[in-house]
Amino acid sequence: MNSHYALSARAFAPAHITGFFEVHDHADPMKKGSTGCGIVLSAGIETTVTMGEGIEETVILLNGKEVEGITSRTVVEMLTDRPVRVESTTQVPVECGLGASGAGSLGTAYALNRVLSLNLTTNKLNGIAHVAEVRNSSGLGDVAAQSLGGAVIRTSPGAPGVGSCDRIPSGESDVYCVVLGKLSTGMVLGSREAVRNINDAGKEAMKRLMVRPCMENFMRCARDFSIGANLATDEITDIIEAVEAIGGMASQAMLGNTVFAVGTESTGAELKEVLSGFGQVLHYRINPGSIRMI
Numbered sequence: 359m360n361s362h363y364a365l366s367a368r369a370f371a372p373a374h375i376t377g378f379f380e381v382h383d384h385a386d387p388m389k390k391g392s393t394g395c396g397i398v399l400s401a402g403i404e405t406t407v408t409m410g411e412g413i414e415e416t417v418i419l420l421n422g423k424e425v426e427g428i429t430s431r432t433v434v435e436m437l438t439d440r441p442v443r444v445e446s447t448t449q450v451p452v453e454c455g456l457g458a459s460g461a462g463s464l465g466t467a468y469a470l471n472r473v474l475s476l477n478l479t480t481n482k483l484n485g486i487a488h489v490a491e492v493r494n495s496s497g498l499g500d501v502a503a504q505s506l507g508g509a510v511i512r513t514s515p516g517a518p519g520v521g522s523c524d525r526i527p528s529g530e531s532d533v534y535c536v537v538l539g540k541l542s543t544g545m546v547l548g549s550r551e552a553v554r555n556i557n558d559a560g561k562e563a564m565k566r567l568m569v570r571p572c573m574e575n576f577m578r579c580a581r582d583f584s585i586g587a588n589l590a591t592d593e594i595t596d597i598i599e600a601v602e603a604i605g606g607m608a609s610q611a612m613l614g615n616t617v618f619a620v621g622t623e624s625t626g627a628e629l630k631e632v633l634s635g636f637g638q639v640l641h642y643r644i645n646p647g648s649i650r651m652i
């Protein structure tokens with residue numbers, strides 16, 4: 359490419375909330391991942407990749423600020439040795455259990471594929487995003503769910519096309535979130551004790567979900583997982599209990615300091631009101647769709 363012009367492409371990738379999960383280690387990052395269940399959201403991350411004139415080194419920007427962006431950077435390094443500018447704009451909070459790093463890495467892979475005319479298939483691009491997440495401990499199963507959409511049960515671990523998934527028929531239900539603070543996925547996954555607790559509770563949650571795989575049981579399994587794995591703080595437990603007091607169901611977004619609740623048309627307003635007592639309420643929907651070029 360000559361350097362008198364810039365080429366750019368943009369992709370949207372949806373956010374994802376894991377309700378419960380189990381870590382499956384493997385030397386091959388395509389086979390490493392998690393099993394579990396979560397919901398893909400209507401909101402997500404838009405990522406623009408630009409290359410050409412004036413871009414002499416790779417830079418990653420998150421909402422206009424230069425960041426290390428190690429997961430997105432790994433995607434770039436896996437696809438090209440040319441310098442690129444990667445700009446992600448988030449419609450969801452980062453480091454809060456909404457899978458922002460997975461969405462950013464998917465957007466980077468798809469936009470780079472377009473800019474460089476790589477002609478890679480979706481399995482290949484999703485695999486690259488998954489490997490970047492696994493290598494940087496920023497996610498294990500988000501990419502598998504984000505590449506599918508809906509309420510995704512990850513029945514066996516690994517990259518899309520390697521692991522396997524099923525779905526709970528969910529419709530486009532309302533999802534409400536209250537963010538209490540940040541939590542680094544890498545920090546939690548780096549603790550052996552935390553992973554042991556997660557895996558014990560995650561295995562049990564999966565067994566229970568598969569007996570009756572519906573949204574109501576998913577929320578119950580997620581709630582019990584967050585408490586059983588010792589991840590829910592007192593503040594999170596208080597919010598879950600407040601939602602349960604009005605007949606609703608809430609749990610913790612993994613791995614974040616965030617509570618999420620799934621509502622119906624009849625319960626939505628009440629749910630929102632209860633949650634607003636604990637912080638700003640973010641409103642999304644379950645998204646049956648996936649990644650798209652924009």
Ligand SMILES: Nc1ncnc2c1ncn2[C@@H]1O[C@H](COP(=O)(O)OP(=O)(O)OP(=O)(O)O)[C@@H](O)[C@H]1O
Pocket residue numbers: 403418419420425426427428429430446451452453454455456457458459460461462463495496497500541542543544612613614
């Ligand atoms: N789209 C993005 N572009 C660049 N950097 C990102 C992007 N999304 C997240 N990051 C960075 O990735 C790092 C890891 O984020 P982390 O995995 O903890 O959070 P998350 O992906 O938002 O949520 P989750 O807990 O669901 O994985 C953070 O330093 C964050 O700033």
Ligand SMILES: CC(C)(CO)[C@@H](O)C(=O)[O-]
Pocket residue numbers: 376378379391392394455457496497498499500501543612613
């Ligand atoms: C590890 C994780 C909870 C981080 O969001 C997610 O990637 C998952 O469910 O594997």
